[in-house]
Amino acid sequence: MSSIETLQQSFESFFNHRHFPTVPPSLYDPLEEFLSNSGKRIRPVLCLMGNELFGDIHQDAYHLAAAVELFHNFTLVHDDIMDKAPLRRGKATVHAVHGESTALLGGDVMMVVAYDYLNKIESPQLKKVIHLFNKTAKEVCEGQQLDMDFEKISDVKLDEYIHMIQLKTSVLLAASLQLGSIIGGASDHNQGHIYEFGRNLGIAFQIQDDYLDAFGDPEKFGKQVGGDIQSNKKTFLLIHALETTQGNDLTELNHLLTSSPADKVDRVLSIYRKCGIDAWANTLKETYLEKAYHHLNEIAVSAVRKDPLKALAQYLIKRDK
């Protein structure tokens, strides 16, 4: 079984080449540049792990992993347009440098090239792969739309938020694992459990991400703490606080959501602490993590084969903060 680092390197050497034609450079060069400023390649690693859990990694899994990575990057380029984001991974976004039209069109063509990679898969399961890939792609779009819809609504409920965040982020992690497992020859039973492992792990990760944005150590977290609070972003924490605080605290929280005093972050954090959000978030995260491990246990392969997925869960979810 391969470690996360081995799979990251293995994918990188497969993926690290030009993916697009050279002409017209005005369309394709921004995309090459964006892809080379890589993230952690979590989703392609999940594809490879999903395969290796059930058998030796097949060349198909690399094509699949590349398709998933291109799809993920396509969503980032388009999301950045919608969010009017100036920065991504510390660099100016595609639309900020090259204009919205090129970013829009570039995202489109990146999506087409994702399907080029899928079309290289030789497995007789190709139709099933494309079906799950498409189902997931639609869900990710639905999640983004719900996220935008929620920006205009003040009383988003926790279960609605969980549904949205699951579509926006967890299903692609889950599908990456299941798609890899299809290449690896997993049974339907095992495919179902590996998907649910990924889906629950993704929700736990998002809870942690929201938590760290408010309470994390700025040096370890790597981005500005309190950014979500500053921008009134709906998060697990804000939604829980709006559902549970009462009286003066609720009045104060609602006031802070429509204003930006200099001490906004501190005042919101103070309300969060008063309603015990720290313990609540940790418990919720653990609940999803336990669900994830339950499904991992249910997968009918020897325990030792599951070690890389356990390591991945530990890599993504820190339990000792």
Added chain:
Amino acid sequence: MSSIETLQQSFESFFNHRHFPTVPPSLYDPLEEFLSNSGKRIRPVLCLMGNELFGDIHQDAYHLAAAVELFHNFTLVHDDIMDKAPLRRGKATVHAVHGESTALLGGDVMMVVAYDYLNKIESPQLKKVIHLFNKTAKEVCEGQQLDMDFEKISDVKLDEYIHMIQLKTSVLLAASLQLGSIIGGASDHNQGHIYEFGRNLGIAFQIQDDYLDAFGDPEKFGKQVGGDIQSNKKTFLLIHALETTQGNDLTELNHLLTSSPADKVDRVLSIYRKCGIDAWANTLKETYLEKAYHHLNEIAVSAVRKDPLKALAQYLIKRDK
């Protein structure tokens, strides 16, 4: 062999149902509405004709035709964002009504559903179908990018313009025919000729479209005559006029391109007439039409089977205006 009208009706009864989930309605309802405001369904008809030229129409051809129609509509939704177009087919564009983000995301999900239809194709040629579909999709994006690049350049050459317009419009017509012919079991030789028939016919159609925008009868043409001139759009006519006029006429034309006097359309048309653009455009259109017919003749099937394609060429290209 089926007539254009029969194939249009046949496709319509296949296609005229809900294509997207109902939730979230904020994402999917605008797309259903856009698709129901149908165009002439030329591209799906070409898919069906491409199939029927070589054999009975297979169910696969309907799935293919739906994929091509969804892809075409996806490009329209995204192009309208890029062009900031307020109207499409006489109605407000998706982004004008629902905002740019929903139009962007809606286009994305329409593209995914196009691949859902491709994935329903049962033919063993599916990989070849997806390969040609993807190649064409990339070319259409390249054409749109070149079109935007050309807006910023004053000296676009005729061959560069033809290359761009071919990518932006002709290759999808050509590919629709070839994709249908793959389902129909055409040989590589015949596939090559049907593609070239469509490609050349598409260029002839675009020359005619540019011509009619300047010289057409407003009642027959169905849109404002002179619109391209008003917006300084690069067309076959403008590029030829810039390449061939000299002296005062060229000075006047360049002046008109940077100003908008009330009589702009009349003054540009006067220059067009002086450089004999009418005869030139007609000759160029006929040249491409002849090329198209040459390739149609080369297809190795009995002449009578080609009648619907000849009727389609006559339907698209009027020779008696």
